[in-house]
Amino acid sequence: MPENFLFATWAGGGAVPPVLSVARALRERGHEVRVLSDTSLHEEVAAAGLEPVAWTTAPQGDPADPAKDVIRDFETRTPLGAFARLRDRIVCGPAADYARDTLAELRARPADVLVTEQMLLGALIGAEAAGVPAASLVTTLYPLPTPEGPPPGVGLAPGSGALGRLRDRMLSRLVLMPWAKGLPALNAARAANGLPPVDSVLDAFERADRVLVLSPRALDHPGRRFPAHVRHVGARLDDPSWTGDLHLPEGDAPLVLVGLSSSFMNQGPLLQRIAEALGTLPVRGLLTTGPAVDAATIRAPGNVLVTASAPHNLALRHAAVTITHAGHGTAVKSLAAGVPLVCMPLGRDQGGVARHVQAAGAGITVGKNASPGTIARAVSQVLHEPSYQREARRLSAEIASETATDLAVTELESLTTPAGRQG
Template identity: 25%
Template sequence: MTTHPPHIAMFSIAVHGHVNPSLEVIRELVARGYRVSYAIPPAFVEKVAEAGAEPKIWHSTLPGPDGDPEAWGTTLLDNVEPFLDDAIQALPQLIKAYEGDEPDLVIHDIASYPARVLAHRWGVKAISLSPNLVAWDGYEEEVGEPMWAEPKKTERGQAYYARFQAWLDENGVGADPDSFVGRPARSLVLIPKALQPNADRVDEAVHTFVGACQGDRAAQGEWRRPAGAEKVLLVSLGSAFTKHPAFYRECVKAFGDLPGWHTVLQVGKHVDPAELGPLPDSIEVRDWVPQLAILRQADAFVTHAGAGGSQEGLATATPMVAVPQAVDQFGNADMLQSLGVARHVPMEEADARTLREAVLALVGDPEVARRLDSIRREMAGEGGTRRAADLIEAELSTVKREESE
């Protein structure tokens, strides 16, 4: 009799900051002998296949990973409506993709709404893999309700909630939109606990902090510190909200003539390096970089404070200047500053003088170095990739026990 390995299905959206955190967990599960499928739009098929997963392709209506950041809009409803629209049109695609190949367990990024609906339809457990902060006891009252107070008064906001609830009801999911999005039954948190606001009020029976799941990233390429570079600075606003040539020009002014410093400036795909004007030899401009490889050699990091970049800065004990652009980045910037390892500089204040003073102050402060080293050691004890895989295996073991009873 031939036995087949358990089938784990992973679901995500085509955004670097949502796919990348899961990849090492996927790689580890595959190495342990599990069959892992990964439902993802075409832009990330090669990346998930390289991790050993079987791509299940579906087509998304969200802006792609290299799309214009302005496509995401500016208001709360601008930001959330596309995710619901995408989920509703994706669900029939995913039902068809998995017909006759239903998994034993669902794991999913927090932005993959269809995943929880599918798990309910299939009668299997679902585990959320959160690449950023999670809700704490009191989150709704302190954050959710104030944030939604005005939008819920509008016809557009009420229509959004009504449509979301109707979709959930149609699929037999006994939840309201807020709890569906923010209150999973089980969650693995792929950020260090140090980055979680009100961590002492997080229900750890639901949310387990496993910390950074980074891997060696060799496939992303290497980077070497140039000869003569006494200090290295990485400047990156991530992969989405990078269309800021004026900001990059301020960085050139701030660091281009700093003696002994070499600056790597990642500008993304929406900025032409020619827009930055004449560049000194100490400024290296790229549209993309192997970020972790550089941070392992860097002395400072100017970052948008996305969850991935923030934890990579902490894992490599790199002082950070946080210039947030959107969503959770503002909260991350405040957390990093409260930890004493970063400065939060709003974009409108990020001129050459402010950036330069912030970087030099952080790099020259031994207390910042001490705190970074302490956090790095705490993170190492959270378990990372192996612990995440262990916990997923434990959920599968529970499923097997329930089936045998």
């Protein structure tokens, strides 16, 4: 029986395609699906065959345009500063606005389930106030603490023994302390909607009926345990609708695919250094700038083709190495294709993704300020050391097994019944 799903997302760069992928899969199953989102995303929403609905009071942004970016984390000097922008401008600060818009839409056009990108705690508040089951989608590695797990965001493996577990608990408290500044705004939003306060921001994340992690379980720590309502449902591997056609550089030398952030992160200078590095190697380079950087601004050597976009899934069938900022989408698509990586994190969750790729043996990490010579040596290392490709292929097989059935759709459909919500 067709059900009605309301999705909620924001202009969060690489988080958008996996959310829309899940929404599209539900529509293809015959369900009614609409998507609350920034107007800058409406063309992409419509291209996925979905109905776009605009936020009315919640923030509106366009991450491809620095002047219209809501968070503007590229202006900050430290990871803590970037985190504070996300907390205050998306997660907690405007929670009342997101809740108001979500509740208004649910009252105007009721839905059976609300599905939101994880950072939109305000959308979860709206669903809770309306009495509608809710799921949140995690579009990267699970970012919250877990029982006896490592502290989130610092790249450590789980500690062993009593001292290791003590270390993890103490570091987790320190890492999570900055969330406390967002609690007053979050509880004010809850009070405005007749809901009781929560003790912490982390408690608010846990109020979803289901948390679906759109990331390979094999990329996380092997022994990590998760709460019962958190389910790994496999990565979404769809390319964005704006990627266009594939054009490959001429020749038969190994292909190096380059893809940095789809949102603005001051990546222009790094793209230029990568182009210069590839110019010193016997390779072909396909360098995709994304919508935030003008391809014409990159001066490329003869063996490097620069383009605004390309369908990475198709390009990866030809690639030997990917150079990436370690955005979750590009990293996982590369691993799904069995292609090892050179990771150059720019910020956000990218350092964590890069550390997990390196821990899995499927790539190496190079600093974002690395010289062309350093970048070239890293590419040569990954290209010529067989272990990187071997481990990438191992992860490829695990990703293929995990995505053989659409577990995300199964979980969301189950939320339309009382028995499913309890499961």
